[in-house]
Amino acid sequence: MMRSTFLIRQIFNSPPKPPMIRISQKIFTNVRNSSNLGGGFSLIEVVVGSALFLIVAMAAYGAYTSLFQVAQLNQSKILAVALADEQFEIIRNMPYVNVGLTTGIPQGTLPRTQTLTRGNIPFSVTLTIRNVDLATSTFQASSKLVEVNVSCATCKSFTPISLTGQVAPANLQSASAGGALVVQVLDSTGNPVSGATVNVVSTATSSIQNTDVTNNSGLLNIVGVPQGINVYHVSVTKVGYSSDQTLPITIQNPTPDKPDATVVNQQASQVTLTIDKTSSLHVTSVSPTCQSVGGFDFNMTGSRQRGSGVSNYNQNLLTDSSGILDLNTLTWDTYSISPIDASYDLAGITPLSPLTLNPGNAQNLQLVVVPKQANALMVSVVDNTTQLPLSSTTVRLVGSGSNSGIDRTLVTGQGFMNQVDWSSGAGQDTFTNPSAYFADDGNVDVSLAGNISLKNAFGNYNPSASLESSTFDTGSASNFYALSWKPANQPILAGENSLRFQLASNATITPTSTWSYVGPSGSASDYYTVTGSPVASVHNNKRYLRYKTYLQTAVSTTTPVVSNVSVTYTSSCTPPGQVLFSGLSNGTYTLTVSRSGYTSWSGTVTVNSAWQNKVVQLGV
DSSP: OOEEEEEEOOOOOOOOOOOOOOOOHHHHHHHHHOOOGGGOOOHHHHHHHHHHHHHHHHHHHHHHHHHHHHHHHHHHHHHHHHHHHHHHHHHHTSOGGGOSBTTSSSBOSBOSEEEEEETTEEEEEEEEEEEEEOTTOSSSEEEEEEEEEEEOTTSTTOOOEEEEEEEEOSSSOOOOOOEEEEEEEEOTTSOBOTTOEEEEEESSOTTOEEEEEOOTTSEEEEEEEOOEEEEEEEEEEOTTBOOEEOBOOOSSOSSBSSBOEEEOTTOEEEEEEEOOBOEEEEEEEEOTTSOBOOSOEEEEEESOEEETTEESOEEEEEOOTTSEEEEEEEOSEEEEEEEOOSSEEEEEEESOSSEEEOTTOEEEEEEEEEEOOSEEEEEEEEETTTOOBOOSOEEEEEEOGGGTTOEEEEETTOEEEEEOOOTTBSOOSBSOSTTBOSEEOSOEEOOSTTOEEEOEETTEEOSEEEEEOOBEEEEEEEEEEEEEEEOSSOOGGGOTTOEEEEEEEESSOOTTOOOOOBOTTSOTTOOBOSTTEEOOGGGTTEEEEEEEEEEEOSSTTOOOEEOEEEEEEEOTTSOTTEEEEEEEOSEEEEEEEEOTTSOOEEEEEEEOSSEEEEEEEEOO
16 A cells, blocks of 8 residues: 555636626617607617617627636636546556656656546646655655646636645655766856756666756756666756757767766766856848848857867858848857858958857847958957957058068058049949049049049140049948048149049938038138048048049149049948958968057967958057
8 A cells, every 4th residue: 555645736716707788778768769750760870779789789799708718617627627636546546666657757657648538628638757755865765746737728718737746655665776866957157947847868778758847946856767877868948048968978079068967876966957048149241331241151159068179059150132140049158250151251240259148138240241352361459358349450461471562551440432443434423333433524534444644635634633433332320530542642743732632421312412522621622632631520420422533733744643542431330349351362471450558469470261360459
């Protein structure tokens, strides 16, 4: 005989009273007394009467259906309680050794789930059976806890019925073999996670597959587990959370961080798994002027590992045709981003790579991409204390050996727009063709690719000329920094200020946009005459920009020349603290990084791949 103790919890709510229906006798009396000539009803009275009748009928129908639903719900609850009690009666009359699940711990003859019909209503019955240990032992069972859960998917507003009880053998404690497996589930900060589903599967035999949940302390103590070395695969899940698991020892992963569990007779073994709320990442791939670039391939790898050199997350990903990718069930981690695209390189990443994704966060990731040009080196400059990106930092790259001709300087946090060819001629309003422009006065010569000069007629150059560029779009409201051109020095014979520039900007672009050209002081009578001059502040917070160049000569045998025009700026698509050197050959380069208020850094970097990221930390 076995002792049985049952604790039944069930709460019945009193059925709601049916709604009372009151009909105003006065309304009907008014309708009846408002008859027209001949003792009949008018059309309006008939419509009003019909509407009132419909309202009453609908109220009566609602009351009827409400009463029917309450009665049906009470009937399903009564049947569910009776069914749960029936299952306990079956278990109470079973031999103690058979009280267990067919694939669980303890093992027995009962199925974990089954569908039973009572009163033509299908109910789902789920059993949970646990070994319960004595206070003096953590690995030997003294009794069994039985929980019966009855749910009804077809019953409206049905709350599952849960009954629990405890059964014990005839003797105080059975001298069973096996040990205990204690599963501890924590979140990313080390706090316990309750209500997490723990699944334990034996890799040595298919007869053990135990599923249970952690208690308020994030613990699940499974008692009476048959012994085995690295044979118990443990996994944990919870709705809205990441998952975690132990791993088998394989050739590919010979030293997993969390190997499958070992259980020894008469001993307790512990497994600690970590889960937390999942996070989402909204990824966009754009050009430096905020234009969407679809179909960009990149790799994202997490820093957390499941074994030596084996990352938990390592995926090749692709943005869609609109340059968007949403990742909605990511585990908190620190992720590194690198391009694997055949056509584009990464020119910047916001936030910086590697990026930290915290639990339960929704974060944006912007990938700024440019057309691919041989090998590329991205330099990311950060403050060594805060690890925040440092803009306005000068980065110089100088080649050596066969690359000794390379000497480039860029400034972090600044994008640039430039033009080096005008040979396609005038007539282009928006800058799409890089070798075209908006208009000229007819006195310029652009026939030689890569140059603007005065037109020559019969051996003599025109005394002056002007050219107006197409409209450059930075993609968002921007701040402009410097206007530069090449060559910096013009022929002496052409005279002083033989090459001058003005800039015009607008916040929006419309068919009626006007372009007011001004110089560095913001005045229309002023001109940029020195390359690298700061751009007037009147252009800040504008999105669209044009330049106008003026050429003149003091003698007809000489002409000023323009071969390159560029303007630096920052916008929402300018990655902070980053620059990209592209079109590089393999080799060793000297990198120098300097910023006002910080100690300069200098070192060598070897370029030997299609794309690589060099992180430089500056200190005060």
